[in-house]
Amino acid sequence: MAFELPKLPYSTDAFANLGVSPETFEYHYGKHHNAYVVALNGLVEKNPDLQGKSLEELIKLSYNKPELVPVFNNAGQILNHNQFWESISPTGGKIPAKLEAKIIADFGSVEAFKEQFKQAGVTQFGSGWAWLILTPEGKLKVTKTANAVTPVATGEGKVLLVYDVWEHAYYIDFRNRRPDYISNFLDKIANYEYAEANLLSA
Ligand code: MN3
Numbered sequence: 020m021a022f023e024l025p026k027l028p029y030s031t032d033a034f035a036n037l038g039v040s041p042e043t044f045e046y047h048y049g050k051h052h053n054a055y056v057v058a059l060n061g062l063v064e065k066n067p068d069l070q071g072k073s074l075e076e077l078i079k080l081s082y083n084k085p086e087l088v089p090v091f092n093n094a095g096q097i098l099n100h101n102q103f104w105e106s107i108s109p110t111g112g113k114i115p116a117k118l119e120a121k122i123i124a125d126f127g128s129v130e131a132f133k134e135q136f137k138q139a140g141v142t143q144f145g146s147g148w149a150w151l152i153l154t155p156e157g158k159l160k161v162t163k164t165a166n167a168v169t170p171v172a173t174g175e176g177k178v179l180l181v182y183d184v185w186e187h188a189y190y191i192d193f194r195n196r197r198p199d200y201i202s203n204f205l206d207k208i209a210n211y212e213y214a215e216a217n218l219l220s221a
Contacts, residue, residue: 021060022074024053025101033109038203043191051187052100059093066090074098075171082172095167099148099181103188106180108210118215125159132161133205139163140201146185149201151214152176153221177221180214 031044059077063069069077069090077094081087114122114129126132139161140149147165154160154176162175163184170176182188182204189200 020071022056022063022097024048024056025104027104029109034107034208037109037208038192038200039107039208040192043188046191047183047187048100048104051185052097055093055096055100059090059097062090062093074101078169078172091172092167095169095172098171099167099169099183102178102181103148103183105213106182106210107204107208108212109208111208111210111212112206114211115215118211118218121159121218132159135161137198137201137205140182140184141198143184149182149184150178151180152178153218159218177217179217180209180211182209 027044027048031041031048035041063072063077072080074094074097077090078098081091081094084091119129122129122132126135136149136151140163143149143163143165145165147163148169149163150161150170152160152162152170152175155174159179160176162170164170164173170178182201184197184201189197193200193203
């Protein structure tokens with residue numbers, strides 16, 4: 020059973036005034052994300068040991084295995100993008116009450132949380148991802164990863180919210196202004212409802 024590019028939960032022009040142009044969706048979703056799906060399906064087809072496994076299983080079994088780097092990179096990038104598209108919403112930017120209370124308990128304030136989450140992406144050298152996770156100890160934590168690495172691989176915690184800091188995520192709309200792209204995400208489009216749902220289902 021082949022992996023598929025998931026349907027987006029909104030139209031590609033829904034963020035036209037919110038910092039994510041239809042052209043960005045055309046490239047980021049239609050070309051980059053799709054290419055990872057096509058590549059992983061090709062790799063799985065050629066290797067019976069990989070067949071019948073979920074993305075999470077493929078990520079865990081290929082992590083830090085030199086002979087499975089392409090499997091890890093493509094499986095990781097599919098899952099990371101699946102989570103990223105869920106992490107934005109045209110009606111985003113508002114933090115619901117239960118998540119807000121947890122943020123204040125674990126970071127001190129919403130402002131402190133946003134500053135930490137922003138700095139994670141600003142300081143990620145090169146390509147990667149910034150994450151809000153729930154640690155096995157039950158605390159919210161901000162973390163960052165390089166390239167295709169995900170907390171699913173490292174076991175650092177459950178993913179609540181993520182944004183992409185690969186240049187392909189922001190170069191069409193923000194050029195080299197990564198900090199502005201991140202502020203736009205945090206203040207206008209971050210799907211904090213999705214993060215809260217992930218928190219409550221943990
Ligand atoms: Mn991307």
